[in-house]
Structure formats: C-alpha cells, structure tokens
Amino acid sequence: MKxxxxxxxxxxxxxLAATTAFTTLLAPIEADLSEVPVGTVNPESSVERxxxxxxxxxxxxxxxxxxTAEKDGAAQxxxxxxxxxxxxxxxxxxxxxxxxQDSDSAEDDSDDSSSGSSSPASLPGxxxxxxxxxxxxxxxxxxxxxxxxxGAAITDYVVEQSTDDTTWTVxxxxxxxxxxxxxxxxTNGTTYYFxxxxxxxxxxxxxxxxxxxxxxxxxAAPTGLSITETSRSTAELSWTAPADDGGESVDDYRIQQSTxxxxxxxxxxxxxxxxxxxxxxxxGGNTYYFxxAAINSEGTGADVSDSIAWTxxxAAPTGLSITxGDGEVTLSWSAPMDDGGATIIDYSIQQSTxxxxxxxxxxxxxxxxxxxxxxxxNGTTYYFxxAAxNAEGTGPYTASGSATPTP
Numbered sequence: 216m217k218x219x220x221x222x223x224x225x226x227x228x229x230x231l232a233a234t235t236a237f238t239t240l241l242a243p244i245e246a247d248l249s250e251v252p253v254g255t256v257n258p259e260s261s262v263e264r265x266x267x268x269x270x271x272x273x274x275x276x277x278x279x280x281x282x283t284a285e286k287d288g289a290a291q292x293x294x295x296x297x298x299x300x301x302x303x304x305x306x307x308x309x310x311x312x313x314x315x316q317d318s319d320s321a322e323d324d325s326d327d328s329s330s331g332s333s334s335p336a337s338l339p340g341x342x343x344x345x346x347x348x349x350x351x352x353x354x355x356x357x358x359x360x361x362x363x364x365x366g367a368a369i370t371d372y373v374v375e376q377s378t379d380d381t382t383w384t385v386x387x388x389x390x391x392x393x394x395x396x397x398x399x400x401x402t403n404g405t406t407y408y409f410x411x412x413x414x415x416x417x418x419x420x421x422x423x424x425x426x427x428x429x430x431x432x433x434x435a436a437p438t439g440l441s442i443t444e445t446s447r448s449t450a451e452l453s454w455t456a457p458a459d460d461g462g463e464s465v466d467d468y469r470i471q472q473s474t475x476x477x478x479x480x481x482x483x484x485x486x487x488x489x490x491x492x493x494x495x496x497x498x499g500g501n502t503y504y505f506x507x508a509a510i511n512s513e514g515t516g517a518d519v520s521d522s523i524a525w526t527x528x529x530a531a532p533t534g535l536s537i538t539x540g541d542g543e544v545t546l547s548w549s550a551p552m553d554d555g556g557a558t559i560i561d562y563s564i565q566q567s568t569x570x571x572x573x574x575x576x577x578x579x580x581x582x583x584x585x586x587x588x589x590x591x592x593n594g595t596t597y598y599f600x601x602a603a604x605n606a607e608g609t610g611p612y613t614a615s616g617s618a619t620p621t622p
Contacts, residue, residue, distance in 0.1 A: 333366070336415065337417055339369055339414070339420040341420060341421050342423045343358065344359040345358040347409055348428075349403075349428045349430040351432055352400065352459070354407060357394065358411055360394060365417060367415040370415060372413055373411065373414060375422065376409050377425070380425055403432055404461075407430060408425040409428075411423050430462055433514045433516040434460045434517075437456060439453075440452065440507055440521040442522075447499065449493060450494050450525075456509065465509045467487060470505065470507050472504065474503060475504075499527045499529075499553055499555035500554075504521075505522065507520075529553060532602070535613045537599055542591050542622075543591055544587070544620060546564065546587070547584060548562075556605075561581060563604060563612075565599070565600050568598070570598045593619075594620070596618070599615065599616055
C-alpha cells in the first residue's frame with residue numbers, strides 16, 4: 216500500500232510539472248484573450264470567441280487531478296485571470312494574414328498570370344541586308360526578314376523607290392511575304408534609290424536605309440545584221456546600233472566569224488563605233504556565220520547573228536589555148552580552181568577584133584572545155600576570152616588570147 220501511495224505521488228508530481236510548462240506556453244495567448252470582452256469578435260479575425268466567466272463550472276476532467284493534488288498536499292496550480300484551468304485553454308484560430316493592397320501592379324500581374332494572356336502585337340522590326348542588282352530596265356532587290364515580326368506574322372513587304380532619296384513612290388507589286396522583288400520600268404543610266412519595310416496586322420514598320428544603283432549594264436544586242444557579197448572573197452556586214460546602250464555610250468563592236476556556228480573567231484578590226492565592217496578571205500562553198508555585239512564601259516552586250524552560204528561565181532578558167540586555122544580558131548582551157556561553191560553549168564566565150572569591145576558568142580549551154588569558132592576572115596587577128604558560170608552567175612574571164620586565121 217505504501218508503494219502504491221508513493222507511485223501515485225510521483226505521477227502527481229509529473230502532472231504538476233507538465234501543467235506548469237503548458238501554462239508557461241499559453242501565457243501570451245491568455246494575456247491577449249484577457250483583454251477581449253466576453254462575447255465580442257476580434258476585428259482582425261473572422262472567428263468569434265467566447266471566454267467563460269468566473270462562475271463557469273470547472274470541467275469534470277480537471278477535478279480528479281485537482282483533488283488528487285489537494286489530497287497529496289501539493290500546491291494547486293495558479294489559475295488564469297478568467298479562472299480557467301491551464302490544462303484546458305480555449306482553442307484559438309489564428310487570424311489570416313492581411314491582404315496586401317500596396318499597388319495596382321501586383322493585381323495586374325496576378326490577372327495576367329491567371330488569364331495566361333500575351334502582350335499585344337506591335338509593328339515589325341526593320342528589314343535587314345537589302346541589296347540591289349541592276350538589270351536592263353529593271354532592278355532586282357533582295358533582303359532578309361526583320362529579326363522581330365512584332366508578335367504577328369509578316370504579311371507583306373512595301374517596296375519604295377526614289378530618284379533623289381527624298382521623295383518616295385511605292386512600287387506596286389501586290390501583297391507577298393517573299394523577300395525578293397523586281398522593280399521594272401526603269402531607265403538604265405539613271406540613279407535609283409530603294410528601301411523596304413515589313414508589314415504585319417498592326418501596320419508597317421520602319422523602312423530600311425536606302426540602297427542605290429545607277430543601273431549601268433552592258434548594251435542590248437544590235438539589230439538588223441545583213442551580209443552583202445562585195446567580191447568572190449569579201450563581204451560587207453552592216454547593222455543597227457542597239458536601242459538600249461545600257462546607260463553608257465557604245466564605243467566599239469565585237470565581230471565574230473564561224474564556219475559551223477559553234478567555234479567562233481574574233482576579227483581584228485580595231486576600235487570603232489561604226490555600224491559596218493568588211494570581212495575577207497571567204498571561200499566559196501562554205502557557210503559563214505557572223506555575230507556582232509556592242510561594247511560599253513560595263514562590258515560586251517548580247518549578240519545579233521546572221522549567216523550566209525558563201526556560194527559565189529566561179530573563178531576564172533585557166534590555161535586558155537588558141538589555135539588558128541583556115542577561117543577559124545580552136546579554143547581549149549581548164550576548169551577554174553574554184554567553182555564558187557556551186558557546180559559549173561556553162562562557159563561563156565567572148566571575141567573581139569581590138570581587145571576592148573567584146574561580143575559573147577552564142578554556142579549553147581555546155582560544160583565542155585573546148586570550142587571551135589568559125590566564119591572568121593583569114594588574115595584578121597581575133598581576141599578571145601572564156602568565163603565559167605554557176606548558179607550564182609558568170610565569173611571573171613580569163614586573160615585574153617589572140618590568133619589570126621590563115622588559109
């Protein structure tokens with residue numbers, strides 16, 4: 216029994232120590248609560264709290280511990296100002312932290328975050344790397360899209376041109392997001408300025424810095440090339456100057472010749488802006504091709520070409536021999552070395568009594584290389600000459616020879 220009493224005393228001492236520690240922890244809270252009138256609401260809290268009065272009965276759970284402590288002669292724990300047992304504090308719900316109303320920006324940020332909305336689109340940036348390549352009556356522009364499209368897709372590029380870098384005209388090329396444009400209806404030799412700006416759903420951005428070009432190019436091709444035979448081995452070429460000189464005056468023409476239309480030889484004829492030229496050393500039977508190109512300070516332009524089948528009259532026969540007889544002479548000769556590129560179809564024979572006035576003999580058509588001329592007067596000197604004929608006509612005559620018929 217004594218043992219039981221000692222154990223009970225130890226338990227009472229432990230309970231008293233726990234009660235003291237718990238009271239110490241709750242002292243600040245109870246001090247706050249002691250200042251709140253019974254049945255009122257803390258303005259900083261949404262929880263209504265009621266503090267029991269001194270006449271409120273002590274909960275039955277407190278009694279066994281208190282009675283046991285009194286029986287053991289232990290000191291009763293000190294009660295709080297509201298006469299509540301320190302072992303049963305009134306539960307307190309902490310007030311929620313106040314909502315900050317410092318600025319509108321925080322509210323705006325919250326709205327943006329919760330809605331997931333993006334920033335509004337703006338004008339696109341400046342187009343990059345604008346370049347110009349001159350052409351004949353036109354300029355080809357190329358560029359790179361701006362680094363920023365402003366948050367909206369680029370739908371078009373506006374191309375502007377100027378002749379003074381001050382007054383600008385929009386080149387009408389439709390709506391397109393491609394990064395090249397060909398500006399047409401320009402005049403070679405005139406300085407043009409160009410600039411480009413990108414467009415999206417908001418509008419057009421700032422233009423690029425301008426780029427310029429004088430549109431100087433090589434000349435256009437000459438026109439109207441013609442080839443005229445001037446002799447059995449020479450021809451005259453003539454043409455019309457190009458309508459477009461490329462913005463620079465034409466100071467020479469390049470003339471080339473070929474016999475197959477593939478391999479070309481440039482003729483050496485000096486530097487001249489003349490629109491005629493003579494070519495030589497042509498041989499009948501060949502087809503000759505010629506082409507002519509104009510040259511200015513930018514270089515050699517395009518060619519105009521023409522060809523001619525070089526079929527000319529035959530060369531003169533050779534080896535004319537004349538033998539006199541009684542009232543007649545016998546003629547013989549050799550075929551010409553050059554038939555002019557066409558078959559010989561006849562020989563023309565002429566006679567004279569003075570070597571100046573000539574009469575063509577009517578001996579029919581024949582390719583025979585001999586003939587007998589009769590009905591001549593004995594004792595009279597006669598002069599004779601022979602020429603070959605082909606489809607191009609009658610070639611040159613041989614040197615004349617003479618003979619005097621005798622009985």
